Every structure is written in C-alpha cells, then in structure tokens.
Amino acid sequence: MAIRQDTKNFVASLLAERTLQSNYWKEHSVNPSVETMMLDSQAPKLDLEERPEILSLLPPYKGKDVIELGAGIGRFTGDLAKSAGHVLAMDFMENLIKKNEDVHGHMNNIDFKCADVTSPQLDISSASADLVFSNWLLMSLSDEEVEGLTSRIIEWLRPGGFIFFRESCFHHSCDNKWKNNPTHYRQPSYYTQLFEQTHIQEEDGSYYEFELVERKCVGTYVRNKNQNQVCWLWKKVPSLGPEVKSFQQFLDTQQYTATEIMQTTKEFANMLDLKPGQRVLVGCGIGGSDFYMSEEYDAEVVGIDLSVNMISFALERSIGRKCAIEFEVGDCTKINYPEASFDVIYSRDTILHIQVSHCPPFFISDYCRAPGTPSEQFASYIKQRNYDLHSVQTYGQMLQRSGFIKVHAEDGTDQFVEVLKRELSATEQERDKFIEEFSEDDYNYIVNGWKSKLERCANDEQKWGLFVAHKPL
Numbered sequence: 395m396a397i398r399q400d401t402k403n404f405v406a407s408l409l410a411e412r413t414l415q416s417n418y419w420k421e422h423s424v425n426p427s428v429e430t431m432m433l434d435s436q437a438p439k440l441d442l443e444e445r446p447e448i449l450s451l452l453p454p455y456k457g458k459d460v461i462e463l464g465a466g467i468g469r470f471t472g473d474l475a476k477s478a479g480h481v482l483a484m485d486f487m488e489n490l491i492k493k494n495e496d497v498h499g500h501m502n503n504i505d506f507k508c509a510d511v512t513s514p515q516l517d518i519s520s521a522s523a524d525l526v527f528s529n530w531l532l533m534s535l536s537d538e539e540v541e542g543l544t545s546r547i548i549e550w551l552r553p554g555g556f557i558f559f560r561e562s563c564f565h566h567s568c569d570n571k572w573k574n575n576p577t578h579y580r581q582p583s584y585y586t587q588l589f590e591q592t593h594i595q596e597e598d599g600s601y602y603e604f605e606l607v608e609r610k611c612v613g614t615y616v617r618n619k620n621q622n623q624v625c626w627l628w629k630k631v632p633s634l635g636p637e638v639k640s641f642q643q644f645l646d647t648q649q650y651t652a653t654e655i656m657q658t659t660k661e662f663a664n665m666l667d668l669k670p671g672q673r674v675l676v677g678c679g680i681g682g683s684d685f686y687m688s689e690e691y692d693a694e695v696v697g698i699d700l701s702v703n704m705i706s707f708a709l710e711r712s713i714g715r716k717c718a719i720e721f722e723v724g725d726c727t728k729i730n731y732p733e734a735s736f737d738v739i740y741s742r743d744t745i746l747h748i749q750v751s752h753c754p755p756f757f758i759s760d761y762c763r764a765p766g767t768p769s770e771q772f773a774s775y776i777k778q779r780n781y782d783l784h785s786v787q788t789y790g791q792m793l794q795r796s797g798f799i800k801v802h803a804e805d806g807t808d809q810f811v812e813v814l815k816r817e818l819s820a821t822e823q824e825r826d827k828f829i830e831e832f833s834e835d836d837y838n839y840i841v842n843g844w845k846s847k848l849e850r851c852a853n854d855e856q857k858w859g860l861f862v863a864h865k866p867l
C-alpha cells in the first residue's frame with residue numbers, strides 16, 4: 395500500500411514538473427527570437443560572442459551523427475549541420491522547432507523533431523550518436539529527469555562518443571523579469587558527480603563510463619556578466635566497472651577539503667612583476683591566487699585544476715566578485731592551449747602530482763624532499779598522497795632538461811616553515827570562526843596537516859622548492 399502511494403507521489407511530481415516547465419516555455423516562446431532563447435536583453439551581442447566560443451569547445455564532429463537536445467530556434471543547429479553528417483534537432487515547443495525548420499530546413503542533413511526529452515518514446519537507437527549537444531536544457535528538468543536522461547545519453551552514444559552540455563549554475567544570469575521561474579540553478583558539482591557516477595553495461599558484459607574531458611566557465615559570460623555559466627564535455631570510454639576510481643576522483647575525495655591552504659601569493663605575485671591585461675595560467679585550487687592576480691593586477695586569469703571540488707569552491711567564491719577569471723577543470727598534461735596563450739604560468743604545489751616534463755611553468759613552488767632514501771614514515775606519506783617528490787636540486791635539473799633556461803632553484807623550506815607557523819597560529823586563534831565558516835573536520839584536518847608538515851620539515855625530510863624558469867626565445 396505504502397509503495398503504491400510512493401509511486402503515485404513520484405508520478406504526480408513528474409507530471410507537475412512537466413506541466414510547470416512546458417507552461418513556462420509556452421509563455422516564453424510566443425515570439426521566438428534570440429532574446430527568448432537567451433532570456434536576456436543583450437542576447438544578440440552575447441550570442442555573437444558566445445556561439446563561436448561554445449562551438450570551439452566541441453570535439454571534431456565532421457561527418458558525425460549529432461543529437462541536439464532542446465535545440466530551440468536553432469542558434470546552434472545550422473552551425474552543427476554545416477559540418478556534421480546528420481543532426482537530429484529536438485525541442486518540445488512546436489513553434490520553436492518549427493522556426494528552426496523554417497530557417498534551417500534547406501539543409502538536408504537535419505531531422506527536426508518536436509518531442510519532450512523526458513519522453514520514454516523518443517525512438518533513438520542505442521549507439522547511434524557520436525555527439526550529444528545541449529545548451530541550457532538540463533536546468534529545465536527535475537533531478538530525477540536529469541538522471542534518467544543521463545542514463546539514456548550514455549546508451550545513445552557510440553563508444554568514444556561525446557556529450558557536451560552547458561547550464562546556468564548557482565542562480566540566473568539573465569536580465570529578463572518573470573513571475574514564476576521553474577529553472578533549477580544547481581551547483582556544478584551536481585552535474586559532475588552525476589556524470590562521474592553514470593555507467594552502462596553493454597550486452598557483452600563490458601562497462602562504459604563518462605570520462606571528463608573539460609569543464610569550464612563560458613568566457614563570454616565571465617567577461618560580460620559572471621562565472622555562473624558552466625559547460626562540460628564528457629567522453630564515453632571503457633570502464634573496469636563502477637567501483638574503480640580515477641585519479642581525478644582521488645583528488646576530489648581523498649585529499650583536499652574546502653580550506654585554502656596558504657596566503658603567500660602576494661609575495662610570489664610581486665616577484666612576477668605582473669602587468670594589467672597579461673594572461674596568466676594558474677594551477678588554481680580554490681582560486682586564492684586567481685582572485686588576487688585578477689583584482690590586484692587586473693590580469694586576465696585562467697584557473698585550471700584537475701579537482702572538480704576545487705573548481706566548485708572557486709566558482710562559489712567568485713559569486714559577487716568582479717573579476718575576469720575563467721575557471722576550468724582540466725588536466726594540464728592533456729589540455730592543449732594554442733601556442734603563446736599565456737604571459738605567465740603560475741603553479742603552486744601542483745607539479746608534485748605529475749611528471750615535470752609535461753608542464754612549462756615560469757614560476758613554481760613545489761613540495762620536494764631531502765636527497766637520499768626517505769624514512770619509512772615519510773615514504774608511506776608520499777605513497778598515500780601519490781606524490782612524485784624530488785630534491786630541490788634534481789627538480790631544477792629536470793626543468794633544465796625540459797628545455798627551460800635561466801633556471802633558478804632555491805630551497806624555500808625556511809620560508810615554508812615560517813608561513814606554516816604563521817598560518818597555524820592565526821588559525822588556532824580564530825578556531826571558532828573557522829569552524830563556523832567551514833567545519834570542525836576541516837579545522838582538524840588543516841591544523842593537523844600543518845603540524846605534520848612542520849614535523850617533517852624539522853626532521854629534515856620534507857622540503858619546499860622555489861623555482862623560476864624561462865622559456866628560450
């Protein structure tokens with residue numbers, strides 16, 4: 395009896411969501427236009443700037459099968475169809491998809507379909523698409539609907555296929571006034587975790603999952619409005635099964651908390667002699683250095699971190715701040731920025747996770763270790779953290795071997811110890827405030843972490859290296 399009531403409630407809530415969303419879109423699609431698609435009075439300007447940006451984030455889709463969900467009047471449909479082999483453009487508002495067809499119907503590789511993406515009768519075959527594209531759709535679906543759609547998308551995609559989606563997060567970015575807005579402005583971590591957890595088992599028993607290729611803020615909105623516009627690109631890849639965690643998930647779940655570790659950015663940024671407008675690539679964590687360089691030096695900052703949690707905190711912290719920072723989840727060993735994209739690359743305690751030869755830094759601070767064999771305890775710490783630690787001297791030599799010139803390698807352990815002591819004492823004095831802002835677990839984690847680091851430095855095991863290196867001209 396109880397189960398039947400639960401099922402009834404579930405169905406009723408799905409129906410209510412459908413009615414709410416379709417009424418909202420009926421109201422907003424009376425006069426279909428770019429303004430109604432973007433719900434913003436600056437829509438034509440934003441559209442011009444963001445459309446090429448969004449398209450540039452897509453993987454190659456020349457000759458491929460593309461499904462566009464929530465296509466609207468086709469801001470993206472025509473561009474997608476210019477290169478794709480076939481596009482299935484779908485929207486649940488008849489007059490929007492009709493307008494899309496009026497404009498793009500002459501392109502004979504597009505099927506226009508009026509359908510609700512939550513409908514179980516979409517008639518899309520498994521493994522029939524190379525790219526699923528959606529721009530501002532998932533925020534019009536309830537959590538249950540997003541979860542159901544995600545499971546179907548992984549089924550529609552061929553192995554190696556991609557899903558790109560872009561959503562407004564945290565709160566709205568548009569300037570249109572409306573009475574009832576049923577849009578779900580979620581935390582970016584909601585989408586990331588959902589896609590990270592999604593798996594499919596094919597008929598032959600093999601597993602597939604989504605691998606995050608990129609997640610970033612839409613630069614157009616960063617420049618014109620805020621950091622709330624976030625997009626993701628995921629690839630369908632073979633998986634060993636739902637339990638096996640990637641390195642990215644390790645960073646998100648094992649190591650870090652919501653707490654910023656140190657505030658020495660000021661000293662280091664001064665060493666770099668930053669100029670307004672210079673483009674800086676920062677291994678960003680939760681964004682402290684990024685905010686400082688953007689706000690104090692008016693630098694154009696791109697903050698990159700492999701940890702989804704770090705970027706989520708950075709995004710949350712950027713609410714209400716006026717700064718030009720593009721935050722991006724990405725692996726610096728894989729991302730290919732165009733040549734000469736940055737004036738400065740700033741990396742703080744990041745490279746220890748990866749092979750040094752992969753990354754071209756100008757200023758680096760990093761954890762190092764004393765030469766010789768580490769003690770059992772220190773070796774187990776290095777292993778638990780998955781670190782790749784070297785002595786300061788070896789690290790400098792590695793930079794030189796990677797092609798950098800004028801490499802300056804300095805043992806900054808004394809400075810590190812000073813900073814740790816300062817931070818420890820300040821945090822201990824502000825214990826109650828800290829716990830109120832974060833949590834007691836965060837407090838214990840960070841204070842104990844600092845104490846252990848101080849102990850390792852006192853035992854002459856852990857070192858901190860400061861490096862400045864130059865790219866040959």
Ligand SMILES: C[S@@+](CC[C@H](N)C(=O)[O-])C[C@H]1O[C@@H](n2cnc3c(N)ncnc32)[C@H](O)[C@@H]1O
Pocket residue numbers: 415419431432463464465466467468469470484485486487490509510511512528529530531534
């Ligand atoms: C903000 S507009 C974006 C349109 C287009 N992607 C763009 O960027 O210009 C959202 C679109 O999603 C469509 N939509 C919302 N919920 C939908 C659903 N459940 N099924 C299909 N389309 C939906 C709306 O009708 C609308 O056209």
